[in-house]
Amino acid sequence: MYDAIVIGAGPAGLQAALTLGRMHRSTLLLDSGEYRNGTVLHMHNMVGEDGAPPAEFRATARVEIAAYADVEIRDLGAESIVGTDVDGFQVALSDGSTVDAHRVILATGVADDLPPVAGLQDLWGTRAFMCPFCDGHEHADKPIGIVGAAPRAEHLIGLLGRIVGDITVFPVEEAFSDEDTQALEAKGVHVSSAPVVSVEKEADGVRIRTDDDERVVAGIFVAAGSMRQRAPFAADLGVAMLESGSIEIDDFGRTSIPGIFAAGDLAHRASLPGPMASVLLAAAAGQLAAVGIIQSLA
Structure with a gap:
């Protein structure tokens, strides 16, 4: 029986495994090969x-x-x-085998559900983004498009306005109301009168098409869509969840089920409005969850 099984080998899972290994705790790290930033070419805001x-x-970490x-690292999901923290937990693996541990860390992350715009999925992580902290600087003084709902678009404008060049906001599926259009234009941006129909790669930028117009921008930021738990374990185990759709944890990654810990984009403390997509914060959460396990086993 392992001391801990870490499910997921993104930044949170990798750091958790490293911390557990340094404290000589027998650990199994499971790597399914699926990552939220799997299409991303460069990560940013990580000192x-x-x-x-x-x-x-990821390769260096391994x-x-x-x-x-x-x-031990296995390339399995x-x-x-x-199980329980008293008798131990049994994890069924994708190859049909089972493994046992005293503690489990959920680090499977989340998946992004994008708005229904043709071509958007193909550009995700390379020319279409969600996080200004991760990708805003690379678009400094360049024209960008924001795709999505008005309130969330206003939030992105507030963060990106001092960084990028011209901003054009495009609605999805139906046009903005007059009230939303006026509110957006008051922030000094252009607003498309028609919803975005498709996006496609164009030289060093993105061509955005509507029914009556098209525009080429350096990149797209998405102010629509949603994220969900990548794996079913939160629902299957019945851990307490937050309104954001994330697993509720305490400062050391403990969930509402003793012995089950969570770290990374899939979880956050109730004091925060939601998870922040950050490699650095995910890794820090993995370290804290590992420390929580080490404390509980000691």
Whole structure:
């Protein structure tokens, strides 16, 4: 029986495994090969790794973790989790086998459901983005498009307005109301009168088409869509959830179920309005969850 099984090998899971390994806790790290930033070419706002390719970051982390004999890495996903912190948890793996541990860290992250715009999925992570902290600076003084609902678009305008050049906001599926259009224009941006129909790669930018117009911008920021738990474990286990759709955790990543911890984009404390998509914060959450496990086992 392992001391801990870490499900997910993004920044949160990798850091959790590293911390557990350094404390000589037998650990199994499961890597399904699916990552929220799997299409991203460069990650940003990560001190010491600003601009590094996420795949390179993950590969380096795995090499570092391999130096710790107490950590085993398997390139497998998890299918189910049963058990308690008293008798231990059993995790069914995607190859049909099972493994057991005293503690489990959920680090499977989230998946982004994008608005129904033709071509948007193909550009996701390369020319279409969600996070101004991650990708705003790369569009400094360049024209951009914001696709999505008016209230969330206003929030993005507030963050990106001092960084980028011209901003054009495009509604999705139906035109903005007169009230929303006036509110957006009052912030000094252009507002499309027709919903976006499609987007496509264009030289170093993106061509955005509506029924009556088209425009080329450097990149797109999405102010619509939603995110969801990538894996079913939160629902299957019945852990307490927050209005944001994230798992509720305490400062050390503990969920409402003893022995089950969570870290990364899929969880946050109730004092926060939602998770922040950040490699640095995900890794920090993984470290805290690992410390929580080490404390509980000690």
